[in-house]
Amino acid sequence: MNLNTNPKPRILLHLICMVTIVGTLTACTRNAQDPPTNIASSSHTTSSSIVDDVKPFQPEELPDLLLQGKNETVHQQFNTQFKQQVSLKDMEQLSAFHEGVQSYTLKSTMKLSGSTNYIWTDEQVKKGIQAVFDPEGRISGLLLVPLETFPETDVKKTDTTFALPFHGEWFTFWGGTNVLVNYHYEHPSQRYAYDFVQQKDGSSYQGDATKLSSYYAFGQPILASAPGKVVELKNQITDNEPVGTMNEKEPAGNYVVIDHGNGEYSIYAHLQKGSVKVKVGDQVQAGDILGLCGNSGNSSEPHLHFQVSNGVNLFESKSIRIQFENNADYIQGTTIKAP
Structure with a gap:
């Protein structure tokens, strides 16, 4: 719950796309002009089986693959609808997001409606990755976002x-x-x-x-x-x-x-x-x-x-x-x- 009267998603510079997660709590603030959460949404995606001749990677491998620039490997594991929304070219344009990052650390894992939501941040908590893997291991949502902290x-x-x-x-x-x-x-x-x-x-x-x-x-x-x-x-x-x-x-x-x-x-x-x-x-x-x-x-x-x-x-x-x-x-x- 965020006490926003009307939480609305916004797309940031390095945002790819994000599925709507069924069950996500939304809630409360008094001011409709308050800044919304840094998550954009698309309609809920449907999964498809991973191609037989391609060995799927595990969710914990995703940050390293992105850091290594293996965008094609990552894109290949998008589910069908997400592939239609985000092209390999889109992925390659976002490679600069990871400049200066040595590694990402897993911060949260949460199961929701059969899918699993993962969140990683870099060492300085300046950049974050959020990914949703569906029950078949396909990526149905991916978010790259700069983070602001208040130490x-x-x-x-x-x-x-x-x-x-x-x-x-x-x-x-x-x-x-x-x-x-x-x-x-x-x-x-x-x-x-x-x-x-x-x-x-x-x-x-x-x-x-x-x-x-x-x-x-x-x-x-x-x-x-x-x-x-x-x-x-x-x-x-x-x-x-x-x-x-x-x-x-x-x-x-x-x-x-x-x-x-x-x-x-x-x-x-x-x-x-x-x-x-x-x-x-x-x-x-x-x-x-x-x-x-x-x-x-x-x-x-x-x-x-x-x-x-x-x-x-x-x-x-x-x-x-x-x-x-x-x-x-x-x-x-x-x-x-x-x-």
Whole structure:
């Protein structure tokens, strides 16, 4: 979830193309003029079998092949529709993107709707590669993008130590310190926010994808992550159903804001309508139930948006990187097993 009222893809200089990933979380900010995420989309691609006389390369080999200029090898493993969209000549024109890069490091792997999404960055986290491999090993999407980082704020974590805001097993859909692994990162107000879902076998739901009851996260208890005072909340926003519709007028949906007394405010957004159990002025302890995970606001499916800011107002404050217990760090693709 990025609190954008209308997230729209944009194409950068070194962007090839990117498939739409079914299940990608989109969500919330107040300002429609906020810069959109650095991902362009095409329609979902269909796979085809890899040619029998060509040995396919493994996903982990892709960055080295690109660095070596073996564009024909890479292009040969595009699936049929992606080959029609991106020619070998297009690939060759992008070779200059890798100038100055010695190697790329894998940062995130995430299974989505049968395909697998991979993200690599260079040593300086100045350039990134995102690739989607379909179930047959074909490349159905590829993105090369320059990355902007904010090292001064990346290293500054909260004074408060936070526990996880839930029990059980959850999945980090967005989280980390570059825009490829964390859709929020380019927005100062949400730079270090997380989006958490629950998954089983790589899917966040079972059954009818349009129904809230199909989603594992929907209705799960959301907990206070540290002691503090409830200073703001909302509880009357209807959850979006059918799933996929979003409420841009109420970006955060139902939410709770807790003041931890040191200029740090934890925010829990997209809660289920009517589920908030605390009142403004209540003192809470870590582990107290605040409400239930929902799909209210500018949310594309049930999930928890969790962040810490330096002020009460989510949209006018700046996000602070969270100091979790045991110095834990959660990046996109991380499965969390909370007590």
